[in-house]
Amino acid sequence: MHIVLFDTPEAHRALLPLTFTRAAALLRVGALTVAEKWRRLLAAEKLYIQTLPYLQSLYEVPSQLEETLYIAGNLLPNADLLQAINTLAPGEGLMLDNKLLAMRASKPLPAQPLEPSKSIEWKGDCKLLQMPSDIFRFNGEQIRFDFDLLVHTAQPAKILDSHTVIYGKDNVLVEEGAQLRACVINAENGPVYIGKGAQVQEMSVIHGAFALCEGAVVNIGGKMRADTTIGPYCKVGGEISNSVFWGYSNKAHDGFVGNSVIGAWCNLGADTNTSNLKNNYSTVRVWSYLHNDYVDTGLQFCGLTMGDHSKAGINTMFNTGTVVGVAANIFGGDFPPKHIPSFSWGGVHYGWQRYHLEELFKTASRMMQRRGKQLSREEMQVLTYLYNQNEEEKQNGYSVVV
Structure with a gap:
């Protein structure tokens, strides 16, 4: 069947x-x-x-x-x-x-x-x-659901590092090849999954529910709060709370990311921060591609949603409920707009231009080669289609910077 x-x-x-x-x-x-x-x-x-x-x-x-x-x-x-x-x-x-x-x-x-x-x-x-916010909203319960699936097929490894402290050992699954060094893992309130070949470096603290997928790294001193997933071969540091990173993305330095979803092959520069709560504690509105307008999520906490291949330079400060499309390049610090369309290039103090497609392919290829991957012909065709579609939608009044 x-x-x-x-x-x-x-x-x-x-x-x-x-x-x-x-x-x-x-x-x-x-x-x-x-x-x-x-x-x-x-x-x-x-x-x-x-x-x-x-x-x-x-x-x-x-x-x-x-x-x-x-x-x-x-x-x-x-x-x-x-x-x-x-x-x-x-x-x-x-x-x-x-x-x-x-x-x-x-x-x-x-x-x-x-x-x-x-x-x-x-x-x-x-x-x-x-809607995208459902991903971090359901993430904690889904880590628990997946943990029960993974324990039946995983090849668990013993935790041999004498300087690593674990609370709730029965709720921790570490797969073969993973490396833990002088870190603290608290699984008393939710399971913690550490995938094959993953690393948790010195002085890092992890609260469950939490998943660190195959080959991913939590850098020195990382603070991983509950209901967070770090996808395969990501490298993260700083403080992350109730967020999902997909494969091969980086947030290697200090800065806060909360109630967010970060696509594949993204990079958040040092001291990039996301606001996930408004000063007046009201619910958060986000850009909806389905409605071509801002919609109320009904959530008090909602951070950044970022499509694949997008990048943010150092000291970028994302407003509550920011939505970034595919292959955007944001730099210059300060608060960029709450909706940044795909293939945008620029910042608050520099204005916004359209990313040149060939330059995008070069950047994506360089990043992927660092991880032993190549941008396939099919992936280039998808990005080319989106690039042309994005221009058509802009001409018809859709997906503009606001």
Whole structure:
């Protein structure tokens, strides 16, 4: 049986800028991506992704005609959902408020819309990622959920460093090759997962729930507060609270990041700070690509959302609820606007220009080569599409700097 995680255009757009460069199922919430959770729960060797046309070249689609299970890419799994999905018969679909959660088909189907012949209304608990802030909002509970999945397959290593102090040892999972040195880990209020080859350097303090994924590093003296995920091969320092960093991004120096989501291949310069609480304690409004306007998150705490390949120079101060698109380059310190469109280049004191595409490719390639990676032809095609789309939207009054 094929298993396909699918995007709808509306759900995908609601999660921009994070989904500009990936399908929703590749979003990391907790220690694992949505796709990794479903793959483990369904014991699947392989998952397929069905997403928007400009992204589809990044993912494989089923070629053989056999029974296919479709699951919404922004749907977070739980035990009851898993049981209901496994019992679907061909042609049946699980629905929630006219939104398709899952359906079973006798063979792979064309792209959207997917329409079951029989709809079953879901009455149980369900969490869908419907805006970027849902990622840090659900992150603590998802770390706990993923921890229970990981303990069954992980290859745990003993903690041999005599200068490392651990509270709640039964709630700590350290995988082989990880290195802990003279740090403090407090897992009394939530689990702590340290992935393969990860490092926690001297004088760092970690509070659970917390996930440090494969190859990631917490630099000397890092303060990692609860409900935080540091994705694969990231390097972080300073203070981070209830935030999610995806793979290969850096915040290596002092500065505070809270209630934020940072995409892949981003860099936050020394003393970059994010405000996550307004002085008047009111709820935070953020830019929504779905509504082409600012919307109220209903949250009192909300920091920075940053798309892939974006960079911030030293001493950048991000306002509460700032949204940065893909491949923006921000410098000059001070407070930049609350919405910085993709491919913006500049700062408060320098004005804003459009990033040249070839310069973007050079910068991205240099950063990726430092980690032994290359910018693929397909990734360049996606960025080129977004670059051209961004110019078209600006001409039509969308995604402007405000």
